[in-house]
Amino acid sequence: xxxxxxxxxxxxxxxxxxxxWRNRFKNCGVLLVFGLVIFIIxxxxxxxxxxxxxxxxxxxxxxDITVQKMTAGRQDVLQYGDIEKIAVxxxxxxxxxxxxGYYFDEVNGxxxxxxxxxxxxxxxxxxxxxxxxxxxxxxxxxxSPVAAxxxxxxxxxxxxxxxxxxxxxxxxxxxxxxSGVFLEATSxxxxxxxxxxxxxxxxxxAMGDDELTDIVVSVGxxxxxxxxxxxxxxxxxxxxxxxxxxxxKTYRAAFGWRxxxxxxxxxxxxxxxxxxxxxxxxxxxEEQMREVAIVKAVGWQTAxxxxxxxxxxxxxxxxxxxxxxxLAWAHVLWFDGLLFKPILLGWSVLNPPLSLxxxxxxxxxxxxxxxxxxxxxxxxxxxxxxxxxxxxxxxV
Amino acid sequence: xxxxxxxxRNMLTDVWSIGLLSxxxxxxxxxxxxxxxxxxxxxxxxxxxxxxxxxxxEEEVYLSAxxxxxxxAVQLLSVVMLVLAADYFSTILVGAMCAAxxxxxxxxxxPALLVKLVTLFLSAAWIVCHKLDISSEYYPLVKRKxxxxxxxxxxxxxxxxxxxxYLYNLEPDIITSCCGVLFSDQDSNGYNxxxxxxxxxxxxxxxxxxxxxxxxTHQMSRQVGKTGAVAPLTAVSALGSWAGLYFFSLVVxxxxxxxxxxxxxxxxxxxxxLKAPFQMVGYPLYFFLHGSVIGGFSCAVAALVEKQKGLAExxxxxxxxAGRLSLIFLALLLLMIxxxxxxxxxRGGEG
Amino acid sequence: xxTLESVEKWYKRTTDNAVHALKDITLHIPDNEVICIQGxxxxxxxxxxxxxxxxxxxxxxKAIINGKPLSRLPDRFLTLYRRETIGFIFQRFHLIxxxxxxxxxxxxxxxxxxxxxxxxxxxxxxxxxxxLSHRRDFDIAHISGGELQRTAxxxxxINDPPIIIADEPTAHLDEQLSNHFMSIIAELRSAGKxxxxxxHDPRVTDxxxxxxxxxxxxxxxxxxxx
Numbered sequence: 001x002x003x004x005x006x007x008x009x010x011x012x013x014x015x016x017x018x019x020x021w022r023n024r025f026k027n028c029g030v031l032l033v034f035g036l037v038i039f040i041i042x043x044x045x046x047x048x049x050x051x052x053x054x055x056x057x058x059x060x061x062x063x064d065i066t067v068q069k070m071t072a073g074r075q076d077v078l079q080y081g082d083i084e085k086i087a088v089x090x091x092x093x094x095x096x097x098x099x100x101g102y103y104f105d106e107v108n109g110x111x112x113x114x115x116x117x118x119x120x121x122x123x124x125x126x127x128x129x130x131x132x133x134x135x136x137x138x139x140x141x142x143x144s145p146v147a148a149x150x151x152x153x154x155x156x157x158x159x160x161x162x163x164x165x166x167x168x169x170x171x172x173x174x175x176x177x178x179s180g181v182f183l184e185a186t187s188x189x190x191x192x193x194x195x196x197x198x199x200x201x202x203x204x205x206a207m208g209d210d211e212l213t214d215i216v217v218s219v220g221x222x223x224x225x226x227x228x229x230x231x232x233x234x235x236x237x238x239x240x241x242x243x244x245x246x247x248x249k250t251y252r253a254a255f256g257w258r259x260x261x262x263x264x265x266x267x268x269x270x271x272x273x274x275x276x277x278x279x280x281x282x283x284x285x286e287e288q289m290r291e292v293a294i295v296k297a298v299g300w301q302t303a304x305x306x307x308x309x310x311x312x313x314x315x316x317x318x319x320x321x322x323x324x325x326x327l328a329w330a331h332v333l334w335f336d337g338l339l340f341k342p343i344l345l346g347w348s349v350l351n352p353p354l355s356l357x358x359x360x361x362x363x364x365x366x367x368x369x370x371x372x373x374x375x376x377x378x379x380x381x382x383x384x385x386x387x388x389x390x391x392x393x394x395x396v
Numbered sequence: 397x398x399x400x401x402x403x404x405r406n407m408l409t410d411v412w413s414i415g416l417l418s419x420x421x422x423x424x425x426x427x428x429x430x431x432x433x434x435x436x437x438x439x440x441x442x443x444x445x446x447x448x449x450x451x452x453x454e455e456e457v458y459l460s461a462x463x464x465x466x467x468x469a470v471q472l473l474s475v476v477m478l479v480l481a482a483d484y485f486s487t488i489l490v491g492a493m494c495a496a497x498x499x500x501x502x503x504x505x506x507p508a509l510l511v512k513l514v515t516l517f518l519s520a521a522w523i524v525c526h527k528l529d530i531s532s533e534y535y536p537l538v539k540r541k542x543x544x545x546x547x548x549x550x551x552x553x554x555x556x557x558x559x560x561x562y563l564y565n566l567e568p569d570i571i572t573s574c575c576g577v578l579f580s581d582q583d584s585n586g587y588n589x590x591x592x593x594x595x596x597x598x599x600x601x602x603x604x605x606x607x608x609x610x611x612x613t614h615q616m617s618r619q620v621g622k623t624g625a626v627a628p629l630t631a632v633s634a635l636g637s638w639a640g641l642y643f644f645s646l647v648v649x650x651x652x653x654x655x656x657x658x659x660x661x662x663x664x665x666x667x668x669x670l671k672a673p674f675q676m677v678g679y680p681l682y683f684f685l686h687g688s689v690i691g692g693f694s695c696a697v698a699a700l701v702e703k704q705k706g707l708a709e710x711x712x713x714x715x716x717x718a719g720r721l722s723l724i725f726l727a728l729l730l731l732m733i734x735x736x737x738x739x740x741x742x743r744g745g746e747g
Numbered sequence: 748x749x750t751l752e753s754v755e756k757w758y759k760r761t762t763d764n765a766v767h768a769l770k771d772i773t774l775h776i777p778d779n780e781v782i783c784i785q786g787x788x789x790x791x792x793x794x795x796x797x798x799x800x801x802x803x804x805x806x807x808x809k810a811i812i813n814g815k816p817l818s819r820l821p822d823r824f825l826t827l828y829r830r831e832t833i834g835f836i837f838q839r840f841h842l843i844x845x846x847x848x849x850x851x852x853x854x855x856x857x858x859x860x861x862x863x864x865x866x867x868x869x870x871x872x873x874x875x876x877x878x879l880s881h882r883r884d885f886d887i888a889h890i891s892g893g894e895l896q897r898t899a900x901x902x903x904x905i906n907d908p909p910i911i912i913a914d915e916p917t918a919h920l921d922e923q924l925s926n927h928f929m930s931i932i933a934e935l936r937s938a939g940k941x942x943x944x945x946x947h948d949p950r951v952t953d954x955x956x957x958x959x960x961x962x963x964x965x966x967x968x969x970x971x972x973x
Contacts, residue, residue, distance in 0.1 A: 007860035015857055022845040045411070249488050249568065263414050287844075294841045295854060297802060298902065299830025301823060302458045304858040310462075363412075363484070366477055370415040374470060378422045381466060382429065385459040389452075392826075393802040395841055396793045396914055444819055446806050447760060454822050533824050 009311075012304060016311035023288070027312075030280050031320050037273045038324025038372055039331070044262055045364045046328055047337035050356040058189045062247055063216035065229050068240045077211040078236075085235050086215060091228055094218040099201040101213060103166060103194070108155045113193045116201025121145065122179040144200035145179035149190035153181060169206045176200070262340065263371070270372055274379045281309070281383035289390050296392035302385075309384030310377075317373045325368070332358040407488075407566040412481035416563065419474040420556040423467045430463040431549050434542035443535050457538070461526050464545065467552075468519040475512050478559075479667050488568045495667035504562035511555040516686075517693060518548050524694045525701070528714065532706030595652055602644050606730065609637040610723060613692055616699050617719020626699035626715065634699075638692040638722075645685050648733060653681075656736040677732070684729040691722025749776040749799055749910065749941065754808035756794050768794040770966040772808070778909075781932065781942040783952050786963035793914070795963060796945050800912045801829035813909055830855060834903030836913040840895050842887045842902070848874070848894070849883045852901045873901035877931070893924045900931060911935060913944045917951055925950045932956055 020027050067086070069076040083095050099116030122145030143163055156164050158178055165173040182190035196204075202211065217232070219225050225243050233241045284292075292305055331337060337356050407413055433456040442450055482495035482505065492498045499505035522544050529537040593601075612634040616626050650666040657674050658665075669678030695718040702711035756769040768791045776782055786792035797803040798810055801817060804825060810817045813832050817825065842851045852873060853866040861869075874880045877897040882890050887898060896916070903911060913932075917925040925948070932942055933956045944951055952960050962969040 004860035007862060008858055011857040011860065011863075014863075018846065018850070048411075263411055264409055267414070290841070291843055294837075294843060296826070297835055297837075297841070298855040299826060299906075300855075300858050301826050302455055303462075306458065306462055363480060366473075366480070367411055367415040370418045370473070370477065374419065374422050374473075378426060378466065381426070381462055382459070385455075385462065388458075389455055393793075393797040395837060396797050396800070396802065443821065446757075446804050446819065448758070451822055530823060533821055535821065 008304075009307065012307045013311045016308045017315065019308060020312050020315060026280065027316060030277060031316055031323070033273055033276060034316065034320035034372070034376065035323035035327070037269055038321055038368060039327045040266055040269060040324075041263070041368050041372055042325045042328035042364070043331050043337060044266065044340050045361075045367065046332040046358040047340045047356060049359050049361055049364065050332060050337070053357065053359055056248075059244060059248055061189060062244050064219045064222070064225050064244050065217040065232065066242045067215040067217065067232055067236065068213065068242070069236070070238055070240045075213070075240075076238075077207065077213060078215055078239075079210050080212065081210070082212075082236055083215055086217065086232055089228055089231055089235075091220055091224045092217055093220045096216050097198060097212045098214040098216050099198055099205065099207065099212055101201070101205050103204070105155065105166075110151070110155050111192065112152055114201055114204065115193065115195045116198035117195055118198045120147070120195055120197055122197075143175045143177040144196055144203075146176040146200075147180035147182060147195045148178060149182045149193045150184055150187055151191040152194055153178070166204060168204060174200070174204050267371070270375060273372075274375045277376050278379045278383060281313075281380040282386065284387050288387070290395065292387060292390040293392055293395045296388075296390065297395055302388045305388035306384050309380065309387060313377050313380045313384070317376060321368070321373065329358050332356050406564070407485070407568070408560075408563050410485075410563075412477070412484055413563045416474065416477055416481055416559060419470050419477065420559055423470045423474065424552055424556055426463040426467040426470070427545075427549055427552050430460040430467070431545055433457075433460045433463075434545045438539055438542050441535075441538055443538075457526075457530065457535075460542075460545070461523075461530075464519055464522050464526070468516065468523060471512060471516050471519060475509070475516065478509055478512065479670060483667065483671070485566060489566065494665055496665050498566075499667075501567075502562060502565040504558045504565060508555060508558035508562050511551055511558055515548060515551045515555055517690065518544070518551065520690045521693055521697055522548065524697050524714070524718075528698060528701060528707055528710055531710035532704070534705045536704035536707060537701060598644075598648065599652060602648050605637065605641050605644055606726070609634070609641045609692065610726060612637055613695055613719050613722055613726075616695050617716050617723070626702065628700060631696045631699040634692060634696040638689050638696070641692075642685070642689045645729065645733075649681065649685075653733050653736060656740050681729065681732045684725045684732065688722045688725035688729055691718045691725060694718035695722060748778050748811075748813065749774070749943070750809070750811040751775075751798070751805075752809040754798065754805040754810055756791075756798065756803070757806045760806070768966055769798070769805070772966075772968055774961070774968060776941060776943065778941050779936065779939055780958045781936050781944070781956050783957045783960040784943065784945045784963060785947045785952060785960055786945075787947075790963045791966040792945050792963050794966075796912055796914055796943070799910075799943055800833050800835055801825050830859070831906060832908050832910055834906065834908040834911045836899050836903045836911065836916055838915040838918055840899035842895060842898055844888055845886065847884050847886055848879060848890065848898050851887055851898055852905055854902065855905055869905055870901070873904055876904075877901050892920065893927065896920065896924060896928060897931075900928075904935075909939075909941060911940050911942045913942070913946075915946055915948075916944065917946065917948045922950070929954045929956060 067078065067082070069078045069082075080097060083097060086092070086095055096118050098118065099114075101114050103112045103114050104110075105112060148158070153159060158164060163175060163177045165175045168174055176196065182193065198212075201207075202209070217228070219228055225245070229241045229243050233239055295305065296302075331339065333356075341356070408417075437453050437456060437460075440449055441453055479495050482498035485498040485501070486492040486494050489498055489501050492501060499509060522541060525537050525541040525544065529535050529541055612630060615630055616634055646666060649669070650664050654664050654666065654669060655661050657669060657677060667678070668674060669681060670676055671678075695715050698711045698715040698718060701707055702715070704711075751772050751774040754769055754772040754774075755767070758766040758768055770791075772795065784792055784795065794803065798805055798817075799812065801812060802825070804810070804817055804820050804822075808818070812828075815828055815832070817828070820828070843854065846854075849867065849870045852870045856866045856869065870883070871880065874883055877900060879894060879897050879901060882894055882898075887895060890898070916928055920928065929951065932944070932954075935942060936956055944957070946952060951957065
C-alpha cells in the first residue's frame, strides 16, 4: 500500500512537471521573483557567516585571558609587579605583559591600533597573524622595528620606504622602521594594526617603565580558563578580566543582531512575495479550470489535484532556491557581497580590503527554508484547494 | 577591539529567532483556517444530504486535512530548529554550554519545547482519525476529529506565546545552567531535573514499562476475539503506557545512554546527541522513539474507533500495521539505547 | 446493469433558485445493452447522464450502478467507484492540450499508482485497437478530428470499465467519422460493454446497434422507442 502511494506521488509529480511546463510563462514570473527573494536572504546570510568566520580568525590571535585595570570605570595602567601576583596561580602556562593603545594619525585622520608585544623584536611571527618580512635594512639602531597592516602602509605611504616617525604626546618624534607586513588575508584583524617592541610602545605613549595596559595569560587546560579568570580578578583589585569566550560571545551577539535586523527589514520583501504567490495561485484560467474538471471526471479526486499543486509549488521552490542561492554565492564570492557588506561592517574609518569567502551552513538552509519557502508553500495551500473545487459534471 | 562591555540586547532580531517565529506563524495560520472549516463542518454537516453546502463541506474536509498535515510537518521542523537554535544560543549566553543551558535560560524554553511535542502527538492522532474517517462512507468521526482540532488550537497558541516569551526574555549576559548541572547525579544546587531515582532502579522500571507496552501493542496488533475488535481498556492502557514510555525513554537516553556516547560520566545531555562530533546519533535515536510512540498511539486510536460505522476493516488494517511498525521501531530504539553502554562494557571500561 | 428507481435531483433546493432537474426517473438498463437518450437542452439529459456516470449522486430515490448503490454516496466514494466502472466520452472530447496522445489516454491511471511501464502497455493496447499507434507521441493539437475522437475513446476504455457513456459523440463529426464511431460502439457492445449514448443525431438513434431510445423532457422520461 505504501508502495502504491509512492507510485501515485511519482505519477502526480510527473503530471505536475508537465503542468508547470505548459504554463511556463506564468510560472517563470513567480520563479524569478522567488529566486530574487531567496537571493537577498541567502546573500545576507552568506555575508554574515563569512564575517563570522573572519571574526573566528581574529579570535585565534586573542589570548585566553586578558587582564586590564579599571579605575573610576575607565581603563588604567597595570604594573609589572601584578604579573608576579598572577604567576602563583596553578594552571597558567604563560604570562606576558602587553601595551595596547590607539594612535591618532593627524596626517590622514586614521586611528591605528598599537600593540607592544614582549615577544616581538622585529622578525618574530605572532600567533594567528602571518607576517611577511620586508627586505631592506634597519638604517639605525634608534629605529624600532614595527610590523604593520596594509591600511597603515597605504596611509603612511610606506610602499617604497621603510622608515617613518610618529609623534609622542610631547610632540617629539619617535622613529620606526618597517620590519614586516601583515598579509592581506588577515586585513580584518591587522589592517590598522602596528605591532612593536613593548618598550617602544611605552616610549611612544610616554608611559612609565613599570607600566602596562594589559597582562595576557595563556592557560594550559581550556576548561580552567573561567576558574583562573575568577581567581585573577580576586588577586588584583579593580581589575577587568576578559576571557576569549566572552569576546566570541560579544562578536556573535553583534553580528547576530545586525544580521537579524537586516533580515527583519527583508521580511517585507518576503511578505510581498507571499501575497504575489497567493494571487498567482488563485488566478486559474478557464483552460486550467477545464483541465481540472476533465481529470476529475475521469477519476481524479480533490486530494490528487491538491497533490499536483503541492508538487508544482515544491518544484518552483527548489528551482528558486537553486537559482537564488547560486546567485548569492556568486555575489559573495566574486562581488564581495557588495550589496550587504556596508550594512554589516559598520563605521570603520579604515575599510580593510576584506575578501569574503562564502561558507555553507546547514543552519542557513533551514533558515532560508523557514523564512521564505515555508510561507510560500503555506500561501499556495488554499488557492490549490480552491482550484480543485471545480465540479466534474460541469463539462457534461 | 574596543570596549568589551556586554550590552543587553533583544534576541528577537536574531536570525534563528526569526526562523522559529516564522514557523510558528505559518503553523498558526494553517491551523486557524483548519479550525474555521472545522467550525462550519460542525455546524452544517449532514452526510445524508446532497446539497451543495454538504458537497462543499466534504471538500473542506480535504482542505483541513492538508492544513493539519502541513502544520504537523512544520511543527516537526520547528522542534528540530528549536533545539538547533538553542545550541547556537549557547555560544552567546553566559554559562550555557549547550542547548540544555539555553533552554533553561528562562522559564519559557523547556515548556515551549514540551508544548510543541504535545501538539506534534495530537496532530498525529488527528491525522490518524482523519484517515480512518474518510475510509468510511459515513464519515463517523467527523465531529469528534474537529473537536480534537479545537483542542489543538489553544495549545498552538500557547506554543507560539511561550516561544515568543522565551526568545524575548533571552539575555546574553544572564548566567544560566548547563547540562552538567541540570542533569547531574549530584543534588548540590537544586537545579537537577532528572535526579528522580538511582540508575539501576530507573533501568528496571524502564524495562518493565517496555515489556508492558510491547505486550499491549502486540495484543492490539493482532486479531482479538470474535468481533475482531480490541477491548477499549487495552487500547486506553496502551495509550497511557506509550505516553509513559516516551517520558521514561527521554530520561533513560539522557541519564544512561548519553554519558556513554560522550564518554564523559557527567555529560548528560539529550541535545548534544544531535551534534556532528557524536555522529548525530540523536537523529536516528529520536526518529525511532517518536516513530514508535506515534505508531503505538495510532494503533490504540484505531482500536478505540474500530466499532464506528464503516470502520471495522480500515481500523483493523491500521491497527495491525501501526502496531507492528511501532514494535519494530521500539526494538531499534532499545538497540540504540543499549548499544554504546554495551560496547563500553565489552571493551572493558571502568569497574 | 443500471437501475434507477424514483430518482429525483434538485439543485440549490433550499434557495430561491431551486431547480428540479430530474423528476421521478425510473429506468432499467440490463448489461450489454446500447441505449440512446434523447432530449432537448435543459431537459435534464446532462443530469441523468451525470448520475448514471457517477458524477453526481441523486437527491432521492435509488440508483444502483453495476451493483453499487449510489443513493447517497459521498463525493469521494463516487469518484473511486467511477474510475473503475465508467468510461466517459465527452461531447467535445475534452482532451488536455499540450499533452501527447499517450499521455491523454493514460490520465485516468495516474492517481492509481500504476507504473509508467504498465501505463504505456495499457495505452498501446488501446491504441492498437483503435489504430492510433502511429500517433502515440503526437501532441493532440496536431492530430485529426477522427484521431481526437479515437483518443477520447481510448481514454474512456483504459481502465476497461463495464459501462461506457457517450455524450453527443457525433455532434461535431462528419458522416464518415460518425459511421466510424458507431462501428466502434458495435465492437464495444460485442466485447460485453453496456453503453449509454446521449444523442439526437439520427445517425446514432437509427443505427441498428442501438437497442432502444429513451426520451427525456422537463426532467421526466417519456415512453421508450425500440
